[in-house]
Amino acid sequence: WIWLRLKGPRSRLPPDLRGPTPASWILGNQPEVVLSEAGEANRRWKAQYGAVYKYYGCFGDEYLVLNDANAVQHVLKGQTTSYLLDKSLREFLRLVTGEGLIWADEADHARQRRLLSPAFNTPFIKSLAPTFAACAFRLVTQWNQRIETEGDDKGGWDVEAYHWMELLTMESLGLTAFGVKFGSLEGNQHPLQTAYTGLIGSAYSHPSKLSIALGAAVLHIPAFIVHHLQKLPLPGISKFKEAQRVGRKFADELMAKKRRLLETNHVLQDRDFITVLVQAGEKNQKGKLESMPDEEIYNNLTTFWVAGFETATNASSFALIELARNPDMQQRLASELIGILGGAADRDLSDGFSTDEVEQMPYLEAVVNETLRCHGPIHSGLFRAAGDDLIPLSNPITTRDGKLNSIRVQAGQSIICSFDGCNRWEEVWGPDADQFRPERWLRAEAKEIEPDKQCGGVYANLATFGGGPKACIGYRFAVLEVSVFIAAIIRDFEIALSRPDWELGRDGSYIGTIPMERGRWQGGGRCPLRVRRRRSVM
Numbered sequence: 001w002i003w004l005r006l007k008g009p010r011s012r013l014p015p016d017l018r019g020p021t022p023a024s025w026i027l028g029n030q031p032e033v034v035l036s037e038a039g040e041a042n043r044r045w046k047a048q049y050g051a052v053y054k055y056y057g058c059f060g061d062e063y064l065v066l067n068d069a070n071a072v073q074h075v076l077k078g079q080t081t082s083y084l085l086d087k088s089l090r091e092f093l094r095l096v097t098g099e100g101l102i103w104a105d106e107a108d109h110a111r112q113r114r115l116l117s118p119a120f121n122t123p124f125i126k127s128l129a130p131t132f133a134a135c136a137f138r139l140v141t142q143w144n145q146r147i148e149t150e151g152d153d154k155g156g157w158d159v160e161a162y163h164w165m166e167l168l169t170m171e172s173l174g175l176t177a178f179g180v181k182f183g184s185l186e187g188n189q190h191p192l193q194t195a196y197t198g199l200i201g202s203a204y205s206h207p208s209k210l211s212i213a214l215g216a217a218v219l220h221i222p223a224f225i226v227h228h229l230q231k232l233p234l235p236g237i238s239k240f241k242e243a244q245r246v247g248r249k250f251a252d253e254l255m256a257k258k259r260r261l262l263e264t265n266h267v268l269q270d271r272d273f274i275t276v277l278v279q280a281g282e283k284n285q286k287g288k289l290e291s292m293p294d295e296e297i298y299n300n301l302t303t304f305w306v307a308g309f310e311t312a313t314n315a316s317s318f319a320l321i322e323l324a325r326n327p328d329m330q331q332r333l334a335s336e337l338i339g340i341l342g343g344a345a346d347r348d349l350s351d352g353f354s355t356d357e358v359e360q361m362p363y364l365e366a367v368v369n370e371t372l373r374c375h376g377p378i379h380s381g382l383f384r385a386a387g388d389d390l391i392p393l394s395n396p397i398t399t400r401d402g403k404l405n406s407i408r409v410q411a412g413q414s415i416i417c418s419f420d421g422c423n424r425w426e427e428v429w430g431p432d433a434d435q436f437r438p439e440r441w442l443r444a445e446a447k448e449i450e451p452d453k454q455c456g457g458v459y460a461n462l463a464t465f466g467g468g469p470k471a472c473i474g475y476r477f478a479v480l481e482v483s484v485f486i487a488a489i490i491r492d493f494e495i496a497l498s499r500p501d502w503e504l505g506r507d508g509s510y511i512g513t514i515p516m517e518r519g520r521w522q523g524g525g526r527c528p529l530r531v532r533r534r535r536s537v538m
C-alpha cells in the first residue's frame with residue numbers, strides 16, 4: 001500500500017475535464033462500473049458529463065473514457081505504436097496465449113498478421129460455411145432427439161441453450177482451427193478440448209469489493225515481476241503451463257503429419273487453420289520467403305481460441321434470446337431461411353450450406369448485425385498512451401471552464417474506448433439506438449455514415465470488432481459462424497423464453513458482455529429456451 005501511495009498516480013488529464021466523484025481512494029468509481037450492467041455506468045455518466053469524461057479506478061488511477069467516434073477512431077488507428085496494451089496486462093496475456101497476435105506489438109505484430117493472412121482472407125473464410133453448418137446440424141440432431149425423449153406432450157423442450165452454444169462454438173473452433181472433431185455435442189470429451197478449457201476462466205461476474213481492489217492491484221505489479229512470476233510453481237500458473245504442454249504436443253503432431261504429406265507432393269484439401277498455415281509456410285520456404293515458426297503458429301491457435309470462443313458463444317446466445325422474445329422477428333427470419341434453404345422436411349443440412357446461400361438472406365444479416373450492435377461481446381477496450389498526444393473529437397465537449405475540440409493526453413494515460421457507447425450513439429443510430437431493431441439494417445442509410453461520425457470500426461460501422469492495425473482478425477469468421485448457427489437453429493425450431501418472466505441482464509464486469517438473468521449474476525452465461533420443432537411458416 002505504501003508503495004502504491006508513494007507511486008501515487010499523478011493526473012495527466014486536462015484539469016477541467018468532468019466526471020463522477022470517487023467514493024474512496026481505494027475503490028474509486030470502480031464498483032459502479034464493475035457491479036452495474038455492461039455499459040450502464042458509462043451511459044449514465046455520458047448523459048451527465050458528455051461523450052468524453054474521466055472516472056477514477058482503484059488507488060487513484062484516472063481513466064479517460066471515450067464515447068466520441070473520431071476519438072475512438074484515433075486511438076484504434078494508433079494501436080501497436082501510440083496506444084498499447086498495459087505492460088503488466090500484456091505479461092499476463094503471454095502466460096495464457098503465449099506470444100501470439102494479441103500480445104504482439106509494432107513490427108512483430110505486423111509480421112505475424114501478414115503471415116496469418118492466408119487463414120483469414122475472404123475466400124478461405126467463405127469456404128468454412130459448410131463446416132459451421134454441419135456442426136450446427138449436429139446440434140439440431142441432438143435437440144430433435146431430446147424433444148423426442150425429454151419433451152412434453154405439446155412437443156416443447158426446455159433447454160439451457162447457453163451451454164449448447166458453448167459446445168457448438170467449441171466444436172466449430174476444433175474443426176476450423178485444428179481440423180479435429182471433438183464430439184462434444186455428442187457428449188464426448190477430447191484431450192485437446194480438455195486442455196483448452198483450462199485456458200478460459202469461467203465468467204467472473206459481480207466480484208466482491210476485495211476482488212475488485214485485488215484485480216486492480218495486479219495492474220500495479222511491474223511487468224518484469226509478472227514476467228518472472230511465470231517461472232514460479234504456483235497452482236494457477238502450473239494449470240496454464242500444463243494446458244499449453246498438452247495443446248502444443250497435439251498441434252506439433254498434427255503439423256508434422258501435414259508436412260509429411262506435403263513432402264510427398266500432396267496438395268492438402270483440409271479446411272482448417274493448421275493446414276492453411278503449414279501449407280503457406282512450406283510454400284514460402286520454397287520461395288525463400290519468411291514463414292511462421294511452429295511455436296508461433298501454436299501460440300496463435302491458442303490466441304484464436306481465447307479470442308474467439310466466449311465472444312462467439314455470447315453473440316449467438318444474445319441473438320437467440322432476442323429472437324425468442326421477439327416472435328415477429330423470428331417468424332420473418334424463419335420465412336427467409338426456409339425460402340432459401342428449404343424446410344427441414346425438404347433438405348437435411350448434414351452437408352451444411354454455403355456462404356452464397358447465407359449472402360442471399362438480408363434479414364439474417366440484419367439480425368446478426370443488430371445483435372453485434374446492441375450486445376457487442378466486448379463492450380470496451382483498454383489502452384495506454386505510449387506518448388503525449390492530442391486526440392481529436394467528432395463533437396466538442398463542455399468542460400468546467402469552457403469547450404474542448406480535442407483532448408490532450410500525456411504518456412501513460414489509461415484510456416477506455418467504449419465500443420458499446422459508439423454502437424448506441426443516437427447521432428448515428430437514431431433516437432431508438434437503445435432498441436433491438438434489425439429492420440434498421442435494411443435501410444441503405446445504415447451503410448452510409450458521414451466520416452466525422454465514423455468510429456473506425458472494421459465491420460459495418462460498428463465498434464464491436466475494434467479497428468486499426470489490431471482490429472479483430474477473426475471478424476469475418478465470427479460473423480459467418482454466428483449467422484450460420486442462427487440460420488440452422490431457427491430454420492428447424494421455434495424458440496421462446498422457457499420462463500416468460502425471465503429478464504435479460506448483461507453482465508459486463510470486465511470487458512466482456514455476457515447474457516445472464518437480471519439480478520442473478522453468478523454462475524456464467526444463460527440462455528433459457530423453450531424449443532419445439534418448427535411448423536410451417538410460409
Ligand code: HEM
Pocket residue numbers: 076079101102103113303304305307308309311312315376377378381464465466467468469470471472473474475477478479
Ligand atoms: C463475435 C465474436 C468476436 C468479437 C466481438 C471480437 C471482438 C474483438 C475485439 C474488440 C478485438 C480487439 C480489437 C482492437 O483492439 O481494435 C479483437 C481482437 C482479436 N480477435 Fe476477435 N472477436 C470475435 C471473434 C473472434 C474470432 C472467432 C477470432 C479467431 C478465430 C478472433 C481473433 C481475434 C484476434 C487474434 C484478435 C487480436 C488481433 C490483433 O491484435 O491483431 N476474434 N476481437
